[in-house]
Structures are given as structure tokens and as C-alpha cells.
Amino acid sequence: NVQRLSQCASREAAALRDVEETARRRWPGMEILLAPVPVQGDAATARIAEAVRRARRIAPQLGIDAIVLTRGGGSLEDLWCFNEEAVAAAIHESRSEAVARHRDGGPSPVPLVAAIGHESDTSIAELVADHRASTPTQATMVLVPDASEQIEYLEGRSGRLRMMLQRAVDRAGSRFEVSARHEILR
DSSP states (O other): OEEEEEEETTTTTHHHHHHHHHHHEEEEEEEEEEEEEOOTTTTTTHHHHHHHHHHHHHHHHHHHHEEEEEEEEOHHHHGGGGHHHHHHHHHHHHHHHHHHHHHTTTOOOOOOEESSOOOOOOHHHHSSSSSOSSSSHHHHHSSSSOHHHHHHHHHHHHHHHHHHHHHHHHHHOOOOHHHHHHHOOO
16 A cells, blocks of 8 residues: 655656646545755756665655656756766665665665656666656556555455355355254254
């Protein structure tokens, strides 16, 4: 059950709005913890790398189920910080540290999903991430179950369980009637 989703993105970004709207439409009441960082420009690479490390480190304590590193489309230059070694290293090293902590009895590593740019864009950050999504919306759809589908599934299972229970009661009733007609039990 996905309860919290951490996202590293610019607070005003269209990608953030897409993620929030999709998550809330699919699972009303979804909590999203935002770690706003610049996603282009001179300071972006170092800030993204630090946000990834911090998010991976604190995610288990905050009950975060997944981290989404996202940014909407742009030119190759606009997206370049996601191709920088510092960002790739932060993703890889933070995962390695989380796996080591888990091996030593700590919490399970929280996966990082990268969704940078448009479907045709692929960054090094996406290649190093635990999972790549082609768009921010697709990342959300992979992580957040659709509540209406879940309700429909549960209602179907509930109906099947009721039917199986009724059959069991009917069979038990039939066995009781047969037993009640037996002369020794009469």
C-alpha cells in the first residue's frame, strides 16, 4: 500500500503538478513529500545529488515507499545535470548504502524511480536508478495503485468468498440432513 512518495523536483514544475494530480486521482489522500531542488543551471547538479542522498537516508524513518526523481522536458542542455557523474554517483552510492544497512538488519531500501524529460529523453540518472519511467506521469502510475481498480478487485474477491462460503454451508446442511435421516442418529 503506497502511502508516501518523495519527489525531488522544482516546486513550481509542471512535472510536479502531473505527479501530484495523477497520484491523488489514482489514490485520494496520497501523501507526497516534496524535496524541492533546482533541476537546471549551475547549482542543480550538486543540489540534486544531495537531495537524492538525503531522501534515501531518511525515507525509511518517514515511511516513504518510493522516491521519484523527476523533471519535465527540455533541451539537452536543460536536462544535462541528470547526466552528470555526481548525480549518477549519488543514486548508486545511496542505493549501495541502503542495501548495506538492510543487510545489517536495517530497513529495506526505498526504490528510486527516475523520470526525466519526455519519453524520447534518456539520462544517465535514469539508467542508474532502480527503475526508469518515461514520463513523470508514468512514474506515478507505476507506483500508485488505482483505488477504483483495487475496490473492484476486492469486491470481486468478496463475492467469490461469499459464494464459496454459501456452497460450504449448503454442503454441510446436506450432510446434516443425510445424517439426521440415519436410523442410528435418529
